Amino acid sequence: MRLRQTDTPLLAAMQHYVKEEVIPFHTPGHKQGKGMHHTLERIIGRGTLALDLALMEELDDFHEPYGCIKDAQELAAQLYGADHSFFVINGTTGGIYAMILAVAGPGEKIIVPRNAHRSIIGGIILSGAIPIFMQPEVDNDLGLAMGVTPETVENTVLQHPDAKGVLIINPNYYGVAVDLKKIVNLVHKHNMVVLVDEAHGPHLCFSNRLPIQALDAGADICAQSTHKIIGALTQCSLVHCREGRIRVPHLKAMLQLTQSTSPNYIMLVSLDVARMQMALEGPKLIERSIDLANWTRQEINKIPGLYCFGSEKKGDPGIFDLDPTKVTVTVKGLGLTGPEAERILRHQYKIQVELSDLYNLLFLITLGDREQEVHLLVAALRDMAEKYAKSYDFSLLERCINAPYPVAPQGVLSPREALFGNTCMVPFAHSAGMICAEIVTFYPPGIPVVCPGERITQEIIDYCQLLQQSGMHVSGPEDYTLKTIKVVD
Ligand SMILES: Cc1ncc(COP(=O)(O)O)c(C=O)c1O
Numbered sequence: 138m139r140l141r142q143t144d145t146p147l148l149a150a151m152q153h154y155v156k157e158e159v160i161p162f163h164t165p166g167h168k169q170g171k172g173m174h175h176t177l178e179r180i181i182g183r184g185t186l187a188l189d190l191a192l193m194e195e196l197d198d199f200h201e202p203y204g205c206i207k208d209a210q211e212l213a214a215q216l217y218g219a220d221h222s223f224f225v226i227n228g229t230t231g232g233i234y235a236m237i238l239a240v241a242g243p244g245e246k247i248i249v250p251r252n253a254h255r256s257i258i259g260g261i262i263l264s265g266a267i268p269i270f271m272q273p274e275v276d277n278d279l280g281l282a283m284g285v286t287p288e289t290v291e292n293t294v295l296q297h298p299d300a301k302g303v304l305i306i307n308p309n310y311y312g313v314a315v316d317l318k319k320i321v322n323l324v325h326k327h328n329m330v331v332l333v334d335e336a337h338g339p340h341l342c343f344s345n346r347l348p349i350q351a352l353d354a355g356a357d358i359c360a361q362s363t364h365k366i367i368g369a370l371t372q373c374s375l376v377h378c379r380e381g382r383i384r385v386p387h388l389k390a391m392l393q394l395t396q397s398t399s400p401n402y403i404m405l406v407s408l409d410v411a412r413m414q415m416a417l418e419g420p421k422l423i424e425r426s427i428d429l430a431n432w433t434r435q436e437i438n439k440i441p442g443l444y445c446f447g448s449e450k451k452g453d454p455g456i457f458d459l460d461p462t463k464v465t466v467t468v469k470g471l472g473l474t475g476p477e478a479e480r481i482l483r484h485q486y487k488i489q490v491e492l493s494d495l496y497n498l499l500f501l502i503t504l505g506d507r508e509q510e511v512h513l514l515v516a517a518l519r520d521m522a523e524k525y526a527k528s529y530d531f532s533l534l535e536r537c538i539n540a541p542y543p544v545a546p547q548g549v550l551s552p553r554e555a556l557f558g559n560t561c562m563v564p565f566a567h568s569a570g571m572i573c574a575e576i577v578t579f580y581p582p583g584i585p586v587v588c589p590g591e592r593i594t595q596e597i598i599d600y601c602q603l604l605q606q607s608g609m610h611v612s613g614p615e616d617y618t619l620k621t622i623k624v625v626d
Pocket of ligand 1: 227337374
């Protein structure tokens, strides 16, 4: 029987099982809620707990699907235009681990942006691959790392023709997209795989007012956080791939390696239903989110002291396109830092941001928002701007942020070798020449200054100390004061 996008094969199989009133001599041990403590049972509800099921013939095999899971994944592939799609239940993190493991093995090179999400570094550590870093562009006014340019990608590829693949983050957390089509074409000319961390892009294909999605730009493989932007439960993501450069059985093996043998069916079914929802209503829902976000951006830009960047930034280095549903509000014009503004919004206005950084707040406008929410947001920002503006001098910080960035350090060992070798803590001030065994990053702009396996230089030490003296916080090292650093012994 031909599958249709209105179908939800996994949901149908689960509901059929529950309807049959089978006596369950199988996991999970709470037996559809009956054995669960009543506090938890009441919170989750019997109806949901009845669907907390286990692998069995009629509910298919997550790792070797032949039935309802296979059908549900095929429908996802059809919707997104993939040759194969896979459900992932440990987030895009799990998907990225599997993608990297599928493309680059121990000692093989993989080209990645230096501001890679920790899941990318994690995948590289797991695989034992050698990262070749590309420097992203930085917008110093906003204090944000943007995308990599096609020129940066091309130069890196030419310098490392033996690399197995190029991983691109697209769009980034703030909705900034690179010229992905151009990058894919040039990487493919060198016969390398293009992997895309599309954690923030499961909605891109539902509107032509959004950046192009990875598969449409010709990428070989991508991972999307269905849970972040559209209707699946937290931790539920999709990996999509095209045949050709990706060896699908190998990818499947890597997905098996990185995922549980006991997938949560409630999570799995949320992917099935989220796909159906997008197939039926995706364009309408996403267009509405874009309209709401555009209105919000326009109103925020009328508030003195606030700036919400938009399409005027397109064409700046590393900003080819923009997802307008990511609303980034720069608050430094109010003399507030991002974390200060975050706390004010949370405690005075009961509004929670997605994240804050030194200068900015990020708000996500999704299919879950209505006019009422964005009106309240704009009103709260207007009130905050009137009541809480102060005069904080950012000039010292700005001088530091604009200080010349240290030359990219030399990679001596793979991150995996550095991490699993003998390590010891040494005074940071005296670590020049040693091989780092941890990541040191300052926000902004969130680009690691040194990564595991790289040689620490005096220039790096001086730069980090300058940033620390200006009050910027370091992220990554065990000793967050950075008085000491972990190095390879
Ligand atoms: C760019 C990027 N990639 C990957 C991830 C990991 O996604 P997940 O939280 O679904 O594991 C995140 C999470 O924030 C992210 O921002």
